[in-house]
Amino acid sequence: MSIEVTNVTKKYGDFHALDDVSVSLPTGQLTALLGPSGGGKSTLLRIIAGLDTADSGTVAIEGTNATKLPPQKRNVGFVFQHYAVFKHMTVAKNVAFGLEIRKTPKAEVKRRVGELLELVHLSQFADRLPSQLSGGQRQRMALARALAVEPTVLLLDEPFGALDAKVRKELREWLRRLHDEVHVTTVFVTHDQEEAMEVADEIVVINQGRVEQVGSPDELYDEPANDFVMGFLGEVTRLGPVRLRPHDVDVSVEPGRAGSFPGRITRLLRVGFEVRLQVELDPEVASGAEPVSVVLPRSHARGLDLELGSRVWLTAAVGAVTVPAMVAV
Numbered sequence: 420m421s422i423e424v425t426n427v428t429k430k431y432g433d434f435h436a437l438d439d440v441s442v443s444l445p446t447g448q449l450t451a452l453l454g455p456s457g458g459g460k461s462t463l464l465r466i467i468a469g470l471d472t473a474d475s476g477t478v479a480i481e482g483t484n485a486t487k488l489p490p491q492k493r494n495v496g497f498v499f500q501h502y503a504v505f506k507h508m509t510v511a512k513n514v515a516f517g518l519e520i521r522k523t524p525k526a527e528v529k530r531r532v533g534e535l536l537e538l539v540h541l542s543q544f545a546d547r548l549p550s551q552l553s554g555g556q557r558q559r560m561a562l563a564r565a566l567a568v569e570p571t572v573l574l575l576d577e578p579f580g581a582l583d584a585k586v587r588k589e590l591r592e593w594l595r596r597l598h599d600e601v602h603v604t605t606v607f608v609t610h611d612q613e614e615a616m617e618v619a620d621e622i623v624v625i626n627q628g629r630v631e632q633v634g635s636p637d638e639l640y641d642e643p644a645n646d647f648v649m650g651f652l653g654e655v656t657r658l659g660p661v662r663l664r665p666h667d668v669d670v671s672v673e674p675g676r677a678g679s680f681p682g683r684i685t686r687l688l689r690v691g692f693e694v695r696l697q698v699e700l701d702p703e704v705a706s707g708a709e710p711v712s713v714v715l716p717r718s719h720a721r722g723l724d725l726e727l728g729s730r731v732w733l734t735a736a737v738g739a740v741t742v743p744a745m746v747a748v
């Protein structure tokens with residue numbers, strides 16, 4: 420394991436920002452710390468980086484107990500959302516900075532900076548100032564700078580947070596490819612589940628200072644440990660005593676299936692190749708419950724001849740992922 424966080428607790432006054440957190444992050448992996456705002460993701464990242472200290476618990480990096488080591492002795496590189504670049508230095512100089520303060524020979528610095536700029540596709544901008552780059556290019560420069568000193572671990576705190584959706588998406592794909600090329604153990608913080616699902620090998624879901632679940636994107640999506648994880652990773656609806664994904668609700672236009680819930684379509688929306696329904700269940704089976712959300716392929720909806728007001732019977736599809744609803748009907 421590259422990073423071993425064991426029983427870490429961090430309090431601010433009476434408030435538990437992290438409450439007995441333990442996680443193991445394997446070498447060479449790209450891990451996302453995912454969770455809602457204020458959940459403790461950045462605090463955990465800062466404790467791994469050595470920018471903050473835990474009240475109790477330990478952090479080991481590549482087998483070395485790093486709990487009391489200052490950041491510069493941990494061999495970690497980091498990139499934060501509002502990265503402090505040296506505005507008066509060129510892109511190449513910014514990337515070279517870490518190597519120069521380590522007294523790396525000039526020729527070696529030049530070679531390494533050339534390689535890194537190529538890696539992040541900024542070779543043609545080597546002599547520009549950071550202010551002459553786009554936001555996405557600046558973040559790539561920040562990554563090159565963090566990678567320059569060949570860190571054991573790369574820590575990224577919402578690295579693409581301040582960028583617009585399109586650039587964000589491009590950088591995500593690029594980060595994944597970069598990671599596949601250099602294989603440095605990388606941990607990044609995000610509150611965006613799509614970003615985590617798309618980029619990470621493994622996701623650590625953090626909420627209210629605790630780890631809710633650790634797993635691959637598929638594991639989390641298909642086998643959420645609890646209601647919170649399920650709801651955080653995608654749309655969820657309630658059908659009687661369970662919660663499930665809207666595309667896991669089966670629709671029939673005839674009664675008779677065991678355990679089916681009768682209702683009426685109160686909303687029908689075609690979005691691209693799918694149809695989204697809202698179904699109000701009959702009061703006898705679900706008095707006062709929220710309408711059930713259902714998503715089905717357009718061809719399927721057409722086959723059933725569904726319209727606004729149609730009577731339907733809903734069941735959980737065979738093999739659907741379900742978790743118990745908080746309050747049973």
Ligand SMILES: Nc1ncnc2c1ncn2[C@@H]1O[C@H](COP(=O)(O)OP(=O)(O)OP(=O)(O)O)[C@@H](O)[C@H]1O
Nearest residue numbers: 431436454455456457458459460461462463608610
């Ligand atoms: N220096 C501090 N003093 C007091 N409280 C703090 C401090 N730093 C963080 N906190 C609190 O600790 C909690 C966790 O903060 P943290 O920044 O780790 O959350 P986060 O999950 O990274 O959220 P976000 O996505 O909004 O950055 C928050 O409620 C925050 O207000």
